Each structure stands twice: as C-alpha cells, then as structure tokens.
Amino acid sequence: LSLIAKVTCNCFTISDGELQEIGVGLYPSLSLLNHDCRPNCVMVFEGTELQLRAIQDICPGDELTISYIETLSLTEDRQKQLEDQYHFLCHCQRCESSEEDGLMLSGEGEKCRLLKEALPRLEGLKAESNWEEMLEGCSHLLSAVKGDVPDENLYKLRITDMALDASVHLGRWEEALRYGVRTLPAYSRYYPDPHPVHGVQLMRVGKLQHHLECTEDALDTFRQAFTIMKLTHGEDHPMTTDLRMKMEECRSELDYKSSSKH
Missing domain, CATH: 2.170.270.10 (SET domain)
Structure with missing residues (x-):
C-alpha cells in the first residue's frame, strides 16, 4: 500500500x-x-x-x-482535490x-445553480459519446441563462466548452466556432499568458475559422496562438510546427485572393 x-x-x-x-x-x-x-x-x-x-x-x-x-x-x-490526492493543503x-472565485461564481444565483446541477448529467453524456443529446442539453441551458450569467462564470464556461466539443464531433462547424469564440475571453482571464491551455484553445478556434474560410480571422487567431505556444511548447514541437504551417497557408490564401482581384 x-x-x-x-x-x-x-x-x-x-x-x-x-x-x-x-x-x-x-x-x-x-x-x-x-x-x-x-x-x-x-x-x-x-x-x-x-x-x-x-x-x-x-x-x-x-x-x-x-x-x-x-x-x-x-x-x-x-x-480539496490536492488534499485528497496529494495529502497537503495548498496555501x-x-x-x-x-x-478569482467571485468572477467564477458571478451571475444570477438560481441560474448559476441550474448550470452547476446540469454538469454531472452532461459529463455522463460526454463519457458515453452521446454528442447529439449533449449538444442539445448544452444549447438549451445556455439559451435559458443568456445574459443573466456571464461567460466568465465557471459552470457556463464548462458547458460552453462541452458544446464546442459536441459540435466538433457532429461536424457542425459554424456552431463550434460560435461556442469556441465565446470561450476565449474567459480563457485569457483564467489562463494568463503564456499558458498552453489558452494557446491550444486559440489554435482550435483558428482551425475552425480557417475551415470556414474566415481566413483573416484565422491568421490573427493563429498568430495569437503562436505567440503563446512558441514559449509553452517550444519552436520545434510538432504542434508549433503545425501552427507555423497553418499561418503560411493563410498568408498564401490571402495573397492569392488579393492578386486575383487585380
């Protein structure tokens, strides 16, 4: 033992x-x-x-x-997690x-509770890869709370992220991009740069923008991700190399569009 x-x-x-x-x-x-x-x-x-x-x-x-x-x-x-798993109290x-606790719990109390109580069921659907029902549940909850709970609320952010994952698995790219963009201000707030989690989230959103031919937006998002990931992952990491290639693709596409107009 x-x-x-x-x-x-x-x-x-x-x-x-x-x-x-x-x-x-x-x-x-x-x-x-x-x-x-x-x-x-x-x-x-x-x-x-x-x-x-x-x-x-x-x-x-x-x-x-x-x-x-x-x-x-x-x-x-x-x-609690640190005490349970690693047997020390963090100070x-x-x-x-x-x-940050106040911001993570911000919003109208009853609707915050609604989001918090829905999470275990949604996580169960995710574990089962039941993407259709999971996306429907996330979408319904996010519509129900609307502006009464800000995007920085911890439970709303988790549900928005789950909606992003479900949309990607279902190939609903426009929905995925909409949810992904909504997470970025909160990611920037809770994962101060440079942080790999923020960099990877930016890269995910950039790929969606690129796929949907929002090339200028994609290039800007990829640049933000690269600024972070060249530090957190390193210049030679496969993810950073992939990001560099994505930026070059965007530049080539924008140059082609520009030249074809003349």
Missing part, C-alpha cells in the same frame, strides 16, 4: 499536444517539483517525453513550481487571495 501511495502521488498524466489525457507516466526527477496554483513552469509532452518549460521570468535561486491539477476551478475545490498566493 505504501508503494502504491507513493506512485499515485508522484505519477504524471501524459497528454497529447492538444492536452487530452492519453496515459500515465512516472518521471522521478520532476516529482521533486512543488505545486503552485499559478506556477512558473508547465509540463508539455512530445510523445512520452516530458518537457519542463518556464512560463514566467525566473531568477537564480527561485523555486521551480508546476501545477499538479487542472487549475480552472474554485479555491475550495482545488484545495499558495492564489489560494490565499481567492481573487
């Missing part, structure tokens, strides 16, 4: 370039790093190779920190200030 507990506390979730979980690995040297809910480093995978990358200026002697968990959650929920600056 002692060995199992040690492995559980020190293993890392392996993710693909788009940060989707694909496995678990044990990396002993990186297990020495401590947690912070606003860390100065992030972990990015290339295959099973784990890369540690700085996302803030770090002075000699400063401690390197990573986040052990997904940080898009309320202070109380983050602390980082973000947890001590709880500064």
Whole structure:
C-alpha cells in the first residue's frame, strides 16, 4: 500500500499536444517539483517525453513550481482535490487571495445553480459519446441563462466548452466556432499568458475559422496562438510546427485572393 501511495502521488498524466489525457507516466526527477496554483513552469509532452518549460521570468535561486491539477476551478475545490490526492493543503498566493472565485461564481444565483446541477448529467453524456443529446442539453441551458450569467462564470464556461466539443464531433462547424469564440475571453482571464491551455484553445478556434474560410480571422487567431505556444511548447514541437504551417497557408490564401482581384 505504501508503494502504491507513493506512485499515485508522484505519477504524471501524459497528454497529447492538444492536452487530452492519453496515459500515465512516472518521471522521478520532476516529482521533486512543488505545486503552485499559478506556477512558473508547465509540463508539455512530445510523445512520452516530458518537457519542463518556464512560463514566467525566473531568477537564480527561485523555486521551480508546476501545477499538479487542472487549475480552472474554485479555491475550495482545488484545495480539496490536492488534499485528497496529494495529502497537503495548498496555501499558495492564489489560494490565499481567492481573487478569482467571485468572477467564477458571478451571475444570477438560481441560474448559476441550474448550470452547476446540469454538469454531472452532461459529463455522463460526454463519457458515453452521446454528442447529439449533449449538444442539445448544452444549447438549451445556455439559451435559458443568456445574459443573466456571464461567460466568465465557471459552470457556463464548462458547458460552453462541452458544446464546442459536441459540435466538433457532429461536424457542425459554424456552431463550434460560435461556442469556441465565446470561450476565449474567459480563457485569457483564467489562463494568463503564456499558458498552453489558452494557446491550444486559440489554435482550435483558428482551425475552425480557417475551415470556414474566415481566413483573416484565422491568421490573427493563429498568430495569437503562436505567440503563446512558441514559449509553452517550444519552436520545434510538432504542434508549433503545425501552427507555423497553418499561418503560411493563410498568408498564401490571402495573397492569392488579393492578386486575383487585380
């Protein structure tokens, strides 16, 4: 049991370039790093190779920190997850200030509860890959709350993201783009740049814009993503290389359109 507990506390979730979980690995040297809910480093995978990358200026002697968990959650929920899984109570600056909790819970109370209570059912539909029913449920909820709950509300953001995923799986590209664009201001707020999660979300939206021939918008979105991901993933990461190619495609298409007008 002692060995199992040690492995559980020190293993890392392996993710693909788009940060989707694909496995678990044990990396002993990186297990020495401590947690912070606003860390100065992030972990990015290339295959099973784990890369540690700085996302803030770090002075000699400063401690390197990573986040052990997904940080898009309320202070109380983050602390509970860390205590349950890693057996410590987090007292980082973000947890001590709880500064973002008010924004994450903003909106009309009854409608916020409606969104929160709907999440387990929607997550169940996602686990079953029941995209049609999931999208219908998300769309109905988002229409019901409208402007009474801002897009920065945590539960509304999660449901908007689920609507994006369902729309992509169903090939409803216009809907997917509409939902994706709605998530970007909140992602920028909750994942301060440079952060890989914000970069990947921008890349997803850019691909939708490009597919729908919104080429100028796509190029602008890809540029924003590249500014982030060349730092978080590195210039040579396959995702960054793909992004560079997407930008070149957009430029070529815009040049062709411009020349054909003359």
